[in-house]
Amino acid sequence: MNQPRQALLALSATLLLAAAPAHAAPGDAAAAKALLMQGVAFDTVKGRGKVPAYAAFLKETLVKGGFAAADISIEPVGETANLHLVWKGRGKAAPIAITAHMDVVEADPKDWQRDPFTAIEEGGYIFGRGSEDNKFDLSMLVASMISLKAQGFRPGRDIHVFFSGDEETDGLTAPLQAKQAKAAGVALMLNTDGGGGTLNEAGTPIGYRMSAAEKTYVDLKLSVTDPGGHSSRPTGSNAIARLANAAARIGGYRFKPQLDEITRASLAAEGAKRNDAIGKAMLAFVANPADAAAIAVLRADPASVGQIGTTCEPTMINGGHAPNALPQSATLIVNCRIFPGVTVETVRDELARIVNDPSVVFSFDLGWPSPPASPLRPDVMAAVAKAVSASRPGVTPVPSMSAGASDSVFYRALGIPSYAVGGIFSRDADKFSHGLNERIPVSAIAPALVHWRTLITELAK
Numbered sequence: 001m002n003q004p005r006q007a008l009l010a011l012s013a014t015l016l017l018a019a020a021p022a023h024a025a026p027g028d029a030a031a032a033k034a035l036l037m038q039g040v041a042f043d044t045v046k047g048r049g050k051v052p053a054y055a056a057f058l059k060e061t062l063v064k065g066g067f068a069a070a071d072i073s074i075e076p077v078g079e080t081a082n083l084h085l086v087w088k089g090r091g092k093a094a095p096i097a098i099t100a101h102m103d104v105v106e107a108d109p110k111d112w113q114r115d116p117f118t119a120i121e122e123g124g125y126i127f128g129r130g131s132e133d134n135k136f137d138l139s140m141l142v143a144s145m146i147s148l149k150a151q152g153f154r155p156g157r158d159i160h161v162f163f164s165g166d167e168e169t170d171g172l173t174a175p176l177q178a179k180q181a182k183a184a185g186v187a188l189m190l191n192t193d194g195g196g197g198t199l200n201e202a203g204t205p206i207g208y209r210m211s212a213a214e215k216t217y218v219d220l221k222l223s224v225t226d227p228g229g230h231s232s233r234p235t236g237s238n239a240i241a242r243l244a245n246a247a248a249r250i251g252g253y254r255f256k257p258q259l260d261e262i263t264r265a266s267l268a269a270e271g272a273k274r275n276d277a278i279g280k281a282m283l284a285f286v287a288n289p290a291d292a293a294a295i296a297v298l299r300a301d302p303a304s305v306g307q308i309g310t311t312c313e314p315t316m317i318n319g320g321h322a323p324n325a326l327p328q329s330a331t332l333i334v335n336c337r338i339f340p341g342v343t344v345e346t347v348r349d350e351l352a353r354i355v356n357d358p359s360v361v362f363s364f365d366l367g368w369p370s371p372p373a374s375p376l377r378p379d380v381m382a383a384v385a386k387a388v389s390a391s392r393p394g395v396t397p398v399p400s401m402s403a404g405a406s407d408s409v410f411y412r413a414l415g416i417p418s419y420a421v422g423g424i425f426s427r428d429a430d431k432f433s434h435g436l437n438e439r440i441p442v443s444a445i446a447p448a449l450v451h452w453r454t455l456i457t458e459l460a461k
């Protein structure tokens with residue numbers, strides 16, 4: 001890069017920062033980075049019992065940062081823990097909640113290039129398990145709160161900060177916090193885990209998704225039992241054959257397409273952006289959700305089919321006990337991703353009708369709620385738009401429905417609208433959450449601080 005251009009860029013960056021409503025001081029970025037790197041060192045994996053120590057560290061950090069110890073509680077839940085901070089406001093509106101999770105997905109040091117539980121800065125990145133999911137946004141939030149507090153900011157309404165302890169595994173801690181939020185009269189929840197922006201390969205921000213809905217994940221188990229017998233004496237009621245028939249019917253079945261406020265917005269935005277048959281089909285589907293030609297195109301695209309309705313796919317099969325015996329049992333796992341607002345029971349009944357064989361027994365273990373999408377509240381939309389344009393000028397947020405589940409589902413189930421509005425912008429090539437060598441660009445820190453500061457100061461004026 002030549003000198004005059006560099007100077008110009010530096011100047012425009014200064015102007016942009018000056019124009020931003022709540023820019024972060026350089027000292028904030030250093031503190032936030034230290035907080036993230038210290039956080040990675042707590043191996044808060046299921047079964048190691050380290051979440052309570054990480055929670056204690058966060059409480060200590062917040063108390064040092066000016067929050068009252070009495071306003072922060074840590075509640076043990078089995079081997080893990082929840083942290084709850086009440087940032088008292090001036091009572092101008094109903095409280096809001098901001099959530100994050102303290103636990104991380106397991107990481108085997110043998111498979112990693114560096115120790116997953118030592119944050120290592122290298123080549124402009126911080127490596128380590130949780131450096132992205134979810135310790136990045138958790139640390140950026142904590143650092144932003146501390147710097148706002150130091151500047152004398154007092155929220156206009158109470159802010160309940162909830163850090164859960166088993167989001168990646170059992171999901172037992174967040175429902176407890178959702179209940180506390182409900183009891184405190186929380187009007188809306190911002191989830192740091194999810195949402196976020198995309199950079200192109202050159203590092204230019206090209207979009208931001210805020211998730212206002214999630215599909216429900218359910219594994220249905222289908223079982224067939226039979227007296228069995230000698231395989232030389234067929235009975236006509238073969239358990240494997242009956243189950244295979246059920247699998248084939250489910251594999252070929254397509255649920256009725258659905259559209260809600262969130263997918264209407266996300267498909268319209270995506271459709272307008274792309275210049276291909278899929279983009280055209282997205283726009284046609286938004287205009288008419290019964291458009292058969294558009295539905296056929298979207299169903300044929302693995303990236304789109306899940307956005308237009310419930311999907312269920314057979315994923316595991318097991319049966320029989322000897323090559324020369326009629327099977328006494330056979331089981332099939334059918335994995336469903338259910339459209340927001342549709343109950344698990346409805347999906348089970350629909351599949352049972354398709355299978356049309358009463359000898360196939362349906363069961364499911366996980367009792368996940370399947371709440372509808374959260375409404376696109378104008379106050380939240382405006383605050384997110386302001387936060388995104390303050391940190392990445394020119395980018396407009398688009399609502400989205402995510403295929404994965406987060407803590408938001410438990411809040412939505414209690415009627416608390418929830419929005420995943422994380423502050424990370426990253427290139428597709430840098431997305432390693434849950435995977436090997438998870439990392440975050442150091443350059444993501446400063447804009448994320450602007451993001452959280454703006455969200456807090458806008459929604460709790």
Ligand SMILES: [Zn+2]
Nearest residue numbers: 101133134193
């Ligand atoms: Zn997460």
